[in-house]
Amino acid sequence: MKAVTIDGFGAEPRLTDLPAPQPGPGELLVRLHAAALNPFDWKVADGALRDAVEHRFPLVLGSDGAGVVERIGEGVNRFRLGDTVYGQFMNVARGHGSYAEYVLVPEDGRLARIPEDLPFGVAAALPTASATAYQAIEAARLDTGQIILVNGASGGVGQSAIQFAVHEGARVLATAAPDIAGHLRDLGAHETLDFTATPVAEQVLAAHPDGIDAVLDLITHPGGDIDAFAALLKPGGRLISTNHATDPEALAAREIHGVNLSSSPSQAELAALADLAAAGKLRVTVDREISLADAPAAVARARSGHARGKTVILL
Ligand SMILES: NC(=O)c1ccc[n+]([C@@H]2O[C@H](COP(=O)([O-])OP(=O)(O)OC[C@H]3O[C@@H](n4cnc5c(N)ncnc54)[C@H](OP(=O)(O)O)[C@@H]3O)[C@@H](O)[C@H]2O)c1
Structure with a gap:
C-alpha cells in the first residue's frame, strides 16, 4: 500500500x-x-x-x-x-x-x-478538531448569554468551537486575521478580534471591561503569557487550554477554573459529530x-x- x-x-x-x-x-x-x-x-x-x-x-x-x-x-x-x-x-x-x-x-x-x-x-x-472543540466547550460549562473568547478561532478546532459555543447560547469573541473574519462571523461568532493588530487581551478588555466568563486558548504553549487571558475572567470563570499551558492550582487560588484538555472522543461522541455534520448543523x-x-x-x-x-x- x-x-x-x-x-x-x-x-x-x-x-x-x-x-x-x-x-x-x-x-x-x-x-x-x-x-x-x-x-x-x-x-x-x-x-x-x-x-x-x-x-x-x-x-x-x-x-x-x-x-x-x-x-x-x-x-x-x-x-x-x-x-x-x-x-x-x-x-x-x-x-x-x-x-x-x-x-x-x-x-x-x-x-x-x-x-x-x-x-x-x-x-x-472531524475527529480531532471537532471532538476537541466539543469537549472544550463542554469543559467551559457555558450558560446562555455568557461570553467566551476563542483564541485561535480560525483553525480547525476554533471553527467548530465557535459553533458549539453558539449552540450553548453564548456570546462568542473569535480571534481572526482580517481575511477570515467574515467566515467566522458566518459560523456564528458575534465579535471578531484581529490578533495581528493589537494584543487580543487588550481588545477584549476594552470591549468588556467587566470581564468575560470563559476562554478557550488554542494558541498559548507552556511558558507563554496565558496569564493575560486569565486576567480577563470574572471570578468563577473557566480557562481551557489545548496545549497544557494552564496551571490549574495557581488559577484555583484566583477563583478561576483551569483545564488542560487532552481530547479523546468516545465512539458515541464520534457518531454524534458525524450526524451533526451530515445534518448541516456542524460546518x-x-x-x-x-x-x-x-x-x-x-x-x-x-x-x-x-x-x-x-x-x-x-x-
Ligand atoms: N490537547 C488536545 O487534545 C488537542 C487536540 C487538538 C488540537 N490541539 C492543539 O490545539 C491547537 C489548535 O489546533 P488546530 O487544529 O485548530 O490548529 P490549526 O488548524 O493549525 O489552526 C491554528 C489557527 O491559529 C491561528 N493563529 C496563529 N497564531 C495566532 C495567534 N497569535 N492568535 C490567534 N490565532 C492565531 C492561525 O491563523 P493564522 O494562519 O492567521 O496565523 C490558524 O488559523 C494546536 O496547537 C493543536 O496541537 C490539542
Whole structure:
C-alpha cells in the first residue's frame, strides 16, 4: 500500500510502499478514502510522544481518516464488512497511521459509522478538531448569554468551537486575521478580534471591561503569557487550554477554573459529530484537498501555521 512515513523522529516524511497490514482478532482493516491533517501529526513526527510510548519505524503519519471496512478479524461483532467508518487511527507503537491506503483499528477503538450522505473528506476532517472543540466547550460549562473568547478561532478546532459555543447560547469573541473574519462571523461568532493588530487581551478588555466568563486558548504553549487571558475572567470563570499551558492550582487560588484538555472522543461522541455534520448543523471547512503524494509538502506547510480550515488527503 502507498503510505507517507518517517524513518525516525524529525525525519522528512516520504511517500513509500508498505505491505498492507492484516487484521488480528478484534481488529478491522479499513480501506481509507480520506485522511485529514492536524498539528498533532507533525508534533508526533517531531517526538511529542517519544517519552510516553515506544514508536515503530517506519511510522505512518496521521491520525484522522475515513473509509470502508474491507476485512475483519476473528471475533469482531460491532462492525461489518462494507461499513463506512471514520475516526482516529494513529497507533505509534505499531507504526500505523491514517496517511495510508489501509489502516488497522480495534473494533472498540476511536471510530464510528458515518451517515451515507457525509462525504469521506468531511468525515475525515472531524475527529480531532471537532471532538476537541466539543469537549472544550463542554469543559467551559457555558450558560446562555455568557461570553467566551476563542483564541485561535480560525483553525480547525476554533471553527467548530465557535459553533458549539453558539449552540450553548453564548456570546462568542473569535480571534481572526482580517481575511477570515467574515467566515467566522458566518459560523456564528458575534465579535471578531484581529490578533495581528493589537494584543487580543487588550481588545477584549476594552470591549468588556467587566470581564468575560470563559476562554478557550488554542494558541498559548507552556511558558507563554496565558496569564493575560486569565486576567480577563470574572471570578468563577473557566480557562481551557489545548496545549497544557494552564496551571490549574495557581488559577484555583484566583477563583478561576483551569483545564488542560487532552481530547479523546468516545465512539458515541464520534457518531454524534458525524450526524451533526451530515445534518448541516456542524460546518467543517475543507480548504485544501490534496493527494497522498502531496502530503509531505502539506505537513511542512502545516508547521508554518496559517490554517484556514482543514487539509484533506484524498486516497
Ligand atoms: N490537547 C488536545 O487534545 C488537542 C487536540 C487538538 C488540537 N490541539 C492543539 O490545539 C491547537 C489548535 O489546533 P488546530 O487544529 O485548530 O490548529 P490549526 O488548524 O493549525 O489552526 C491554528 C489557527 O491559529 C491561528 N493563529 C496563529 N497564531 C495566532 C495567534 N497569535 N492568535 C490567534 N490565532 C492565531 C492561525 O491563523 P493564522 O494562519 O492567521 O496565523 C490558524 O488559523 C494546536 O496547537 C493543536 O496541537 C490539542
